[in-house]
Amino acid sequence: MATLEVHIEEPVTFVIFGATGDLTRRKLVPALYTLFKEGALASDFTIIGFARRDYEGTKFCNLIAESLHEHSRTPVDEDSLQAFCSHLTYHRGDLSDAAAYAELKKKLADSALPANRLFYLSIMPHLIEPVMDQLKTAELITPPGTGPWTRVVVEKPFGRDMKSAQALNETLLKYLDETQIYRIDHYLGKETVQNILSFRFANTIFEPVFNRTYVDHIQITASETVGMESGRGAYYDEYGALRDMVANHLFQLVALAAMEAPEGLSARSIRNEKVKLLQALKLAPSTPEHPSVCFGQYSGNTDTKAFRDEDRVDPSSTTETFAALRMEISNWRWADVPVYLRTGKRMAKKSTEIVIQFKTPPLSLFQHVACKGDVCDLTGVKPNTLIFRIQPDEGIFLQVSAKRPSMQLVVESVNMDFSYSGRWEKALPEAYERLLLDAMRGDSTLFTRSDEVEAEWNVIDTVLAAAADTKPLPYTPGAWGPAEANALLLNGAQWRNE
Numbered sequence: 345m346a347t348l349e350v351h352i353e354e355p356v357t358f359v360i361f362g363a364t365g366d367l368t369r370r371k372l373v374p375a376l377y378t379l380f381k382e383g384a385l386a387s388d389f390t391i392i393g394f395a396r397r398d399y400e401g402t403k404f405c406n407l408i409a410e411s412l413h414e415h416s417r418t419p420v421d422e423d424s425l426q427a428f429c430s431h432l433t434y435h436r437g438d439l440s441d442a443a444a445y446a447e448l449k450k451k452l453a454d455s456a457l458p459a460n461r462l463f464y465l466s467i468m469p470h471l472i473e474p475v476m477d478q479l480k481t482a483e484l485i486t487p488p489g490t491g492p493w494t495r496v497v498v499e500k501p502f503g504r505d506m507k508s509a510q511a512l513n514e515t516l517l518k519y520l521d522e523t524q525i526y527r528i529d530h531y532l533g534k535e536t537v538q539n540i541l542s543f544r545f546a547n548t549i550f551e552p553v554f555n556r557t558y559v560d561h562i563q564i565t566a567s568e569t570v571g572m573e574s575g576r577g578a579y580y581d582e583y584g585a586l587r588d589m590v591a592n593h594l595f596q597l598v599a600l601a602a603m604e605a606p607e608g609l610s611a612r613s614i615r616n617e618k619v620k621l622l623q624a625l626k627l628a629p630s631t632p633e634h635p636s637v638c639f640g641q642y643s644g645n646t647d648t649k650a651f652r653d654e655d656r657v658d659p660s661s662t663t664e665t666f667a668a669l670r671m672e673i674s675n676w677r678w679a680d681v682p683v684y685l686r687t688g689k690r691m692a693k694k695s696t697e698i699v700i701q702f703k704t705p706p707l708s709l710f711q712h713v714a715c716k717g718d719v720c721d722l723t724g725v726k727p728n729t730l731i732f733r734i735q736p737d738e739g740i741f742l743q744v745s746a747k748r749p750s751m752q753l754v755v756e757s758v759n760m761d762f763s764y765s766g767r768w769e770k771a772l773p774e775a776y777e778r779l780l781l782d783a784m785r786g787d788s789t790l791f792t793r794s795d796e797v798e799a800e801w802n803v804i805d806t807v808l809a810a811a812a813d814t815k816p817l818p819y820t821p822g823a824w825g826p827a828e829a830n831a832l833l834l835n836g837a838q839w840r841n842e
């Protein structure tokens with residue numbers, strides 16, 4: 345089997361808080377299993393699963409086996425499974441119960457267990473503070489630079505507005521140094537997202553045209569076809585598309601696509617540039633013809649339920665399942681270049697892509713070519729478009745105009761493609777594999793720093809204020825959101841609905 349070309353030497357004890365939950369079963373355990381099977385983990389790693397339900401003894405291994413059979417991208421064989429299970433133990437207890445931490449401390453004191461500790465908080469946000477308090481009281485957190493390390497991985501959401509994000513940061517920073525905190529935005533673990541920086545800064549030909557002189561607009565779409573199938577209706581009804589997707593994933597994509605070149609590849613340099621970009625990101629002013637915010641909520645049809653009829657969703661919910669924004673970046677490079685963002689559930693296609701739409705050539709030489717029939721449609725030169733396809737069909741596509749073979753001078757838009765599957769046979773690593781590995785080896789480049797999180801919520805607060813009286817517009821399942829989202833676009837721009 346192909347390896348991940350990496351091996352962690354340092355032994356780690358990995359404690360998963362919320363070990364019986366959906367995220368652990370669907371993402372964390374399969375990622376850890378792949379890392380284990382590919383030889384990326386130190387030989388004496390340990391995983392302790394912490395939750396309330398009774399999975400003690402062999403039951404925990406059975407739960408893990410079930411999760412792996414359902415979700416692992418790496419084939420599961422009995423020998424590897426048993427070997428993997430020999431590294432697992434279950435710790436049954438309530439997260440608010442001090443006695444459970446005293447017991448955990450006893451387990452962790454076992455000299456056979458690696459002294460480096462990675463606490464993975466796969467739990468609801470309201471439990472983070474009590475867990476941190478308990479870990480501190482039980483003296484399970486070692487300060488940085490004093491022998492074996494303690495790191496804490498935190499799952500999104502990192503708040504639901506600026507105030508709560510600041511409160512969460514305060515909670516974490518009360519007992520931890522920023523260097524010990526790993527806030528996961530799993531989009532950053534995707535290969536194609538990391539490639540944005542390589543593409544921009546390992547080549548010379550694109551960077552000179554990444555600016556207001558050449559770029560007409562940027563648009564980022566993260567559309568999903570699913571609704572609330574994953575049983576996350578209650579969570580989603582509380583957070584909605586803006587907080588769930590825009591506040592983190594989409595803003596991170598804007599930051600990577602538009603930030604200045606970092607001085608180096610250290611976590612600090614890259615995050616410094618991202619935060620500068622996020623601080624310059626603003627909601628564009630709204631006009632009656634061109635609003636800058638559009639919210640939608642999917643209705644139902646014969647095949648699918650309306651959002652309001654989904655399990656654990658308020659039947660009179662006004663939560664948006666679609667959000668589109670027109671943003672701007674107030675810096676020298678990007679002034680006056682609209683940045684369009686949209687995301688939603690139950691849309692036409694599952695796709696995440698960043699589109700850099702360049703301006704049309706200054707002279708339209710090809711508009712008056714004699715032609716017949718539908719060939720005429722091809723004579724207008726289309727602007728160049730650079731597309732970073734994050735998922736599916738990961739790759740980078742550049743649309744250019746080329747002469748179509750014919751006796752006439754007819755120009756057609758063609759693609760220059762780079763696709764991962766066409767270039768490399770190896771399956772792309774899952775985002776969680778990369779991120780777990782990075783947290784274990786202490787590389788925080790692909791995690792979000794507290795000032796980035798606050799810069800993101802600062803923008804979201806202005807969107808929430810601007811949209812305070814906005815009710816989401818209905819859209820039919822399988823559409824690209826409400827038609828009203830088209831009004832956000834300026835100067836004849838169109839959403840790329842492909």
Ligand SMILES: NC(=O)c1ccc[n+]([C@@H]2O[C@H](COP(=O)([O-])OP(=O)(O)OC[C@H]3O[C@@H](n4cnc5c(N)ncnc54)[C@H](OP(=O)(O)O)[C@@H]3O)[C@@H](O)[C@H]2O)c1
Pocket residue numbers: 361362363364365366367368394395396397437438439440465466467468469499500501
């Ligand atoms: N699921 C996803 O796809 C996803 C994606 C992105 C982010 N996240 C984030 O990841 C976190 C976990 O999400 P999830 O979907 O896995 O949630 P979940 O399925 O509800 O799991 C929650 C876990 O917490 C445990 N738990 C809850 N209260 C506890 C208590 N008082 N004491 C001990 N254990 C307790 C539960 O175990 P017991 O019931 O056995 O105690 C369960 O293992 C959340 O912050 C979520 O926002 C999830």
